[in-house]
Amino acid sequence: MTSPVVHLARPHRPVVVAGSLHELTGPEHGPVELPLRLWWGPPRLFDLDDGDELLWMYENVLREAVRVEExxxxxxxxxxxxxxxxxxxxxxxxxxxxxxxxxxxR
Structure with missing residues (x-):
């Protein structure tokens, strides 16, 4: 029996993946303030209507999340x-x- 592959976001931190894209029901637009656990640098407020800020926030959340709820x-x-x-x-x-x-x- 083979063990499942564990992907790491960084050393010693397994990647957390949602079971379904449909369960990701976070905001689509406007300002979002990330908790300190997900982004520790000022500013912690991201404007999702700004394409670059949206990408930056998503990259950080995908890299730093340790719980599916995040x-x-x-x-x-x-x-x-x-x-x-x-x-x-x-x-x-x-x-x-x-x-x-x-x-x-795709």
Whole structure:
């Protein structure tokens, strides 16, 4: 029996992946303030209507999340699918999400 592959967001931190893109019901527009645990630098407020800020916030949440609830409350499934190819992610994060959600590879 083979062990499941564990992808790492960074050393000693496994990637957290939502079971479904539909469960990602975070905001689509406007300002979002990330908790200190997900983003520790000022400013912690991201304007999702600004494309660059949206990408930056998504990259940080995908890299730093340790609980699925963090993904659910900050990411929006259709938006994630739309911007996926433009996100600058660690190899392990991208591999884990694409292994679980084949739609992201299209």
């Amino acid at each position: 993904l659910r409350s900050h990411l929006h499934g259709p938006t994630l699918a739309r911007v996926w190819s433009r996100l600058n992610l660690p190899r392990g994060v991208r591999a884990a999400w694409e292994a679980r959600h084949r739609a992201l590879t």
